[in-house]
Amino acid sequence: ITHCISHAMSDSVYRPCSCFCLNTGDSCCNPLSMGSIKKMIEEAVPGIDVLSLMIGKTVIQDTENGFFMDVNEQVSMVCSQLAQDPKLKDGYNAMGFSQGGQFLRAVAQRCPSPPMKTLISVGGQQQGVYGLPRCPGESSHICDWIRKELNSGAYTDIVQKHLVQAQYWHDPLNDDLYKKHSLFLADINQERVVNETYKKNLQLLDKFVMVKFLQDSVVDPVDTEWFGFLKTGQAKETETLQESVLYKEDRLGLAAMEADGKLDFLATEGDHLQFTDEWFNAKLVPYLH
Template identity: 55%
Template sequence: MASLSSIAWMRFFCAVGVFIALGSEASLLRIHTDYVVDDGPTPLVLWHGMGDTCCANGIANLQKVIRNNISGIFVHSVEIGTTEDEDKDNSYFLQVNKQIDQVCKNLSQIPELQNGYNAVGLSQGGQFLRAVAQRCPNPPIKNLITLGGQHQGVSAFPNCPGTKAVCRYIRELLDLGAYTSFVQQRLVQAQYWHDPLKEDEYRKKSTFLADINNELTRNEVYKENLQKLRNFVMVKFLNDTVVIPQESEWFGFYCPGQEKTICSLQDSTLYQEDWLGLKAMNEAGKVKFLTAPGEHIQFTTEWFLDTIAAPYLH
């Protein structure tokens, strides 16, 4: 692996800055108050996406919708850090495995969650909560819902605003630097960067995604824990231009060795050899493939209540 010059590193982090500016996620939510659960709802844990926050400046509207429409529900929104600014910064720069360890510890200490909880992850919060399910089964997640989660990672710079030459240059920097130890330890998005033309390097050097997908070694505990879910719900946004390829939101990805043809989850070796138990779960009706109209993490309250809350947040 060639090393980057200091100028190249500066350019790399400038590229990351553009990535950050483009990636801030917010949901389009309208208050709707006629959906109520009367028989003691299961507690809920939320984990926001890249560039978002847990609370007032982030997904507070989503929390409000849930509390207004599910009577008596306990909602915990994951916060990484002690302030919203720190939470936002950590969505870019705190090593993912450290985040998972912290969240697992925090959830184990919340009394309301000890009998189990449902979990909703927005964007990268989706694969992060899946890691919680696989690594930390106590307290247990009952239903895991991922909204636009990148379960097979991303392989391209989203919404690149520049010329083809500029966008190609940014991609080249990511190709060169994403799997270096320096970047893997410091840039969250590099830890689920999945280059379909460098599968061996990805599997060996990805510090997060390749591990939770059981792609380098087969961790049977991960497989056993994931299968404890009642339902694993994956939502793909039909007009998503942020997640590339968008099929990653359904655990699909490029077929091996190229970056044009998409293979579905069911076509993958991961599924056929059942590295994570997803084949067994799907055959048992526990894996749900849902869609939402619109751009990445853009949805209405009515869609959320009808499609997610009514069937799964109870």
């Protein structure tokens, strides 16, 4: 099994000393971000092949697309890249960081060939977000603009089509609006209709691993990293995956997967994407063997 990590579809990570922290944007090839994770995996698992996906023709495009490219198009591009790689024909393990975790789940649901064996979502917002408490990175003008667009019209066609964060904006106070106009998240989470193919394909995974950061100040609500979310109709109380309609009706097959031992919920101290090499090697690398 070869391994694949999502990066341009993810938020960014950079590596000071021995821990990982969030920064603005990301690219497949930055030696301080996804490049360092690629190197860490290669050192931990000798002989492993690691494919770091690029969304766009240049590193700059790769970074910008993480903010402004239609997520459905990104997923299609990734599916095409995976299908064309002969090393992946017998299957691969996938690791996505932040929004890359949910985007790779869309790959699993929509593109079963080549087969994804294990999906590791590191701080992924599986039920979306409702808030942008600390937009990551140095580009405050971008963060301010994103906040403004989300607050004023997250579900307008133009914002949905061109702002990545809007495509997983989940407003519990406007549930009908969300279900009707969400171009990406409402689709992959079976909010409108149950796509039996999505459900079947996700259940083909051997493991679906979700990592939650207990002091996360970026993702709101943090329970989304374990597929929980705010209860519909208000914005204070949360519910777990197991308490949700999604689980109780088993719209994605997650209840069946948990019964089969296919869901692993991991937690670690620290803010968004902050973890040590030691934790990564002890907790996540074993899934890649």
